[in-house]
Amino acid sequence: MRTDEGIEIEGQMCPSLVLWEDTAPKEVMIKCFTDNGVLSFYNIWDKGTGRQSQLHTSGMLISESDNRLIYHCNDIGFDTNFDKLVFSIEKL
Structure with a gap:
């Protein structure tokens, strides 16, 4: 970030x-x-070949709750629940 x-x-x-x-x-x-x-x-990952981002099946789903944005991330692959990394951002 x-x-x-x-x-x-x-x-x-x-x-x-x-x-x-x-x-x-x-x-x-x-x-x-x-x-x-x-x-x-950025949603980045490294599986041993260096940092990668923004590949074919990578992405983030965003939801909103109260004053927070919640991001559910997938690195790469079709078998996903977008639970590889989950984080939230709150504006103060």
């Missing part, structure tokens, strides 16, 4: 951030700062 004004995680500011499902904590609080209102993020 990336914003024009940076991302804060655990008290540190960075211009962009990559979280991996298998190494990130189950719950992470991230603060995103922006002047233009844009938060960019």
